[in-house]
Amino acid sequence: MRRTAAAANRTGLIILGLIAMALGLAVLAIGFGLTASIDPALEAGADLGPVASVLALPYSALIAVIAALILAVIGLRWLSAQVPRKDFAKPFRMQADSRTGLTTVNAEVIAEAVAADLESADGVSDAQVILRGTARRPELLIHVAADERADIDAIIADTAQRAAGNASLALGAPLSAVALEIAIARTRSRRQRTVNIQ
Amino acid sequence: MAPTLDDAPARRGGLTIADKVVERTAGQVLKDLPGVGGTSSGLFGIGASSSLDTRPSVDVTLSGRSCTLAVQLGLAYPTPIAEATERLRTTLSAEVERLTGVTVRQVDISVRWLAPDSSGANRGRNRLQ
Structure with a gap:
């Protein structure tokens, strides 16, 4: 990561x-x-x-x-x-025609949205995401901290289908690679205070 | 009755529009679009918050009778960013031009955040498609 x-x-x-x-x-x-x-x-x-x-x-x-x-x-x-650093992609340019204006999105912005999307899944206590590559060939590196009693298979399936699908939809391009790393969180680092039921 | 020379707009007086007017107009047009939000500045940057109910930030550069807009906004996630911003650019240019009479040459958009539209902030409004 x-x-x-x-x-x-x-x-x-x-x-x-x-x-x-x-x-x-x-x-x-x-x-x-x-x-x-x-x-x-x-x-x-x-x-x-x-x-x-x-x-x-x-x-x-x-x-x-x-x-x-x-x-x-x-x-x-x-x-x-020596300080470890995250290598995010350069800001993505996503406009159709630069003559009418530029559309710029930082890779961190998309990575944060993907991480928040992952954290909304059952059993996920924390998620960190790095977006690399280009706007046409984006790559996701995902680190998920799961509860020790979580269904890991369900988390993998949710990440591969829903979260990666949402990221691909937002980027408007298929993901060229998705790397997923799952760690077991024995203590909950994030406590959910609210829940949306609709 | 046919208009006479005295009815010509130039004779009736001038109309000056400040850049702030264009900024506010553009900001309001964006705020009315579903799935688009902004960031409140807070006090000296403290307490700043982003939501789909906040007016996006717009900076206007006037040049003659046309202008360039620089927009900082947030979008609902997941939204196809390129398509949404392209549609937003077209709508914004047309609306600003219709409401102020100032031609919009370019709209530069910086997407500052993406947030799931599940907070109820935009409930009842159609998502930007």
Whole structure:
């Protein structure tokens, strides 16, 4: 139901791994004296004075602060990417002719209506819906929390026929995919206060 | 008796219609349509509520003797959104033009919510088909 940053994490770790591996190989190459042929200064017993002198430059502190800020920004972006997020579809454009005007509906609006429709069914205590795809090929991801004594088969049938049918009717297009996840709610999170008998 | 030059509308005086008039007219036309609602603003956004009995929000941009309408509304669910809004656009354009004399060039519609029409809000009215 939610997209996590697993792919971004893998990419970041691969990049960090490659950088660490390149640095390790470079140090090994220097240690084994393989780089002396490239630059005589890069031999195993070389004096590290020239390297240390870089740190004593007048702007070294400023460069270090800038580098730290860049790393902090990268770190914060990585941290924010870890928050699981729902990937709703882009707002649907549903007009027949844009010259006479646009009709815009956010995917969340339709998803909320489908969730409310599902929650009106017997035995359903909570429903969460994500609408993905396009106006012509919409997809529904549904998570239903059912009472532990509910008729699960009836909930599945109601979701597949009534709720999905209503969503398809509203969208004016057949659903290209419907994914249903049912969880058993041992405590009722939502208590119904009113009932319509007509 | 045939009209004379003195009876010409230009001689009788001018008629100016403010954009607020077009907004209110369009809002009322929408409110009278079944299965269409709006959101009340509440006090500083607190206590805002949406229902099929509330007048939809309309923003008018006048240009010469024509206008563009931007509408924010809610619809009864389940309703075929594309068909309903297309019919609504046609009706709104025709009614606003008939009542105000201002030509409606475009109607942009943003559907803000969809709610089941089971609350009794529109009971007795035909659902928008």
